[in-house]
Amino acid sequence: MKTNDIMARLRAKYPGESEYLQAVQEVLESIEEVYNQHPEFEKAKIVERMVEPDRIFSFRVTWVDDKGEVQTNTGYRVQFNSAIGPYKGGLRFHRAVTPSMLKFLGFEQTFKNALTTLPMGGAKGGSDFDPKGKTDEEIMRFCQAFMWELWQCIGPDQDVPAGDVGVGGREIGYLYGMYKKLARQYNTGVLTGKGATWGGSILRPEATGFGALYFTQDLLHHAGKDIKGCKVALSGFGNVAWGASTKALELGAKVVAISGPDGVCEIPDGITPEMIDYMLVMRASNRDRVEDMATRFPGKARFTPGKKAWSVPCDIALPCAFQNELSEDDAKELKANGCWCCCEVSNMGCQPGAIHFFQHNGILFAPGKAVNAGGVATSGLEMTQNAEHISWSGKEVDEKLHFIMDNIHAQCVKFGTQPDGSVDYVKGANIAGFMKVAQAMLEQGIV
Numbered sequence: 127m128k129t130n131d132i133m134a135r136l137r138a139k140y141p142g143e144s145e146y147l148q149a150v151q152e153v154l155e156s157i158e159e160v161y162n163q164h165p166e167f168e169k170a171k172i173v174e175r176m177v178e179p180d181r182i183f184s185f186r187v188t189w190v191d192d193k194g195e196v197q198t199n200t201g202y203r204v205q206f207n208s209a210i211g212p213y214k215g216g217l218r219f220h221r222a223v224t225p226s227m228l229k230f231l232g233f234e235q236t237f238k239n240a241l242t243t244l245p246m247g248g249a250k251g252g253s254d255f256d257p258k259g260k261t262d263e264e265i266m267r268f269c270q271a272f273m274w275e276l277w278q279c280i281g282p283d284q285d286v287p288a289g290d291v292g293v294g295g296r297e298i299g300y301l302y303g304m305y306k307k308l309a310r311q312y313n314t315g316v317l318t319g320k321g322a323t324w325g326g327s328i329l330r331p332e333a334t335g336f337g338a339l340y341f342t343q344d345l346l347h348h349a350g351k352d353i354k355g356c357k358v359a360l361s362g363f364g365n366v367a368w369g370a371s372t373k374a375l376e377l378g379a380k381v382v383a384i385s386g387p388d389g390v391c392e393i394p395d396g397i398t399p400e401m402i403d404y405m406l407v408m409r410a411s412n413r414d415r416v417e418d419m420a421t422r423f424p425g426k427a428r429f430t431p432g433k434k435a436w437s438v439p440c441d442i443a444l445p446c447a448f449q450n451e452l453s454e455d456d457a458k459e460l461k462a463n464g465c466w467c468c469c470e471v472s473n474m475g476c477q478p479g480a481i482h483f484f485q486h487n488g489i490l491f492a493p494g495k496a497v498n499a500g501g502v503a504t505s506g507l508e509m510t511q512n513a514e515h516i517s518w519s520g521k522e523v524d525e526k527l528h529f530i531m532d533n534i535h536a537q538c539v540k541f542g543t544q545p546d547g548s549v550d551y552v553k554g555a556n557i558a559g560f561m562k563v564a565q566a567m568l569e570q571g572i573v
C-alpha cells in the first residue's frame with residue numbers, strides 16, 4: 127500500500143471533499159509501515175475497502191418554522207464501517223454540514239470506537255440545519271421531521287446515533303419521542319445520550335470532557351508532569367467544554383479562557399463552578415455567543431471579539447469546538463506564549479500544519495480520536511445498560527470510563543512509542559484502532 131497512490135485516487139474521485147481527504151491521509155500515513163508488514167491485508171484490499179463508507183443515506187427534511195414558513199434541509203447518515211459492531215456515532219446539526227464533513231467524522235469514528243475496546247462500528251450523521259436563533263419549538267419540529275426519515279435506518283443492533291455539535295440532550299429527547307411513535311416500540315438502545323429517567327446513562331453528558339481530562343492526566347503523568355496548577359485554555363462553551371472545565375477544576379487546573387464564534391473570554395482568575403453552570407444556559411439559548419459570559423460575569427470574564435482561545439497564555443490547550451479550529455499560526459502563538467501541551471478534544475480540531483509544528487517543537491500532542499473517545503465509550507456503556515434493562519450508578523460509570531481512558535492511553539503508548547522513548551500519539555492511536563478493525567474485516571471475509 128502506498129499512501130500517495132491511494133490519496134491520488136481518492137482526490138480524483140472525491141474532489142473538494144477536503145475534510146474527508148485530510149482525515150484519510152492522516153490515518154494512512156500513520157499505518158503505512160505496519161500495513162505493509164501484513165501481506166494478508168494487501169491481498170484483501172483492506173485499506174481500499176476501509177476508506178469507503180459502507181453506505182450513505184441522504185434525505186430531504188421539511189419542517190415549518192414559527193412564522194408558518196416551510197423550510198427544507200438535507201439530512202444524512204453515513205454508515206461507515208461495521209466490522210466490530212453496529213454502526214455508532216453522533217448527529218451533527220450545523221449550517222456547514224456536508225457529506226465530506228460527515229464522511230471524515232464517520233471515518234474517524236470507526237477508529238475511535240475501536241480504541242474504546244467496546245463493540246461499536248463507525249457512523250456519523252446530521253444536517254445542514256442551523257440551530258442558531260431557532261426557538262425550542264422549531265428545534266422540536268426539525269428533530270421530528272429528521273427522525274421521520276431516519277427511523278428505518280437505525281436500531282439497537284443496526285445503527286445507534288447520539289449527539290454531536292448542535293445535538294445535545296434536548297435534541298435526543300425530541301428525536302427519541304418521534305422514533306418511539308413511528309416504531310411503536312420503547313427501544314431505548316436505538317439512541318444514546320438520552321435523559322437519565324428514560325434510559326440514559328448517568329454521566330453521559332459529562333463523559334467526553336471527563337474522559338478527555340483523564341486522558342490528559344495520563345499523558346502528563348507519562349511525561350513526568352502534573353496537571354495541578356496548570357493554566358488551561360479551551361475553545362467552545364458547549365457540552366464538551368462544559369465537561370472538560372468541570373473535570374479540569376476538580377483536578378486542580380485553572381481554566382483561563384473559553385471561546386465562541388464571536389471571540390474569546392479571558393478569565394484571569396480561572397473559571398468558577400457558577401460560570402461552568404452558565405455555559406449550559408448559553409448553549410440552551412441558541413445564541414452561539416461567548417460574549418454572554420462576560421455580560422453575565424463582568425469583572426471576571428473579559429471578552430475580546432474576533433480572537434481565539436489560542437491567543438491567551440496557557441500551559442495546556444484543549445480545542446473543544448470544531449474541526450480545523452487550530453491552525454499552524456495558532457500553534458506558533460501558543461508556543462510563544464508558553465504552552466507545552468495540546469490535547470485535541472474536538473474531532474480533527476488541529477490542522478495538519480499545527481500538528482506538525484507541535485510534534486517538531488517539543489509540545490505534547492494527542493489526537494481527538496483518542497482524547498475524546500470517552501463520549502462514545504460512555505454511549506457504549508449506555509447501550510449495555512439498555513440491553514440489560516438496568517441503570518448503573520455514577521460511580522460505576524465513572525470508574526468504567528476512567529478505566530477505558532487509561533486503556534486507550536496505554537494502547538497509544540504501546541503502538542506510538544518511538545526509538546527515542548517519546549510517544550507519537552497520532553501514530554499510536556491510528557495503528558491501535560486500525561489493527562483491530564483490519565483484523566475483524568479480514569476474519570469476516572470479502573463483504
Ligand code: GLU
Binds near residue numbers: 214286287501503
Ligand atoms: N459525537 C461524539 C463523538 O464524536 C459521540 C458519539 C456517540 O456517543 O455515539 O464521538
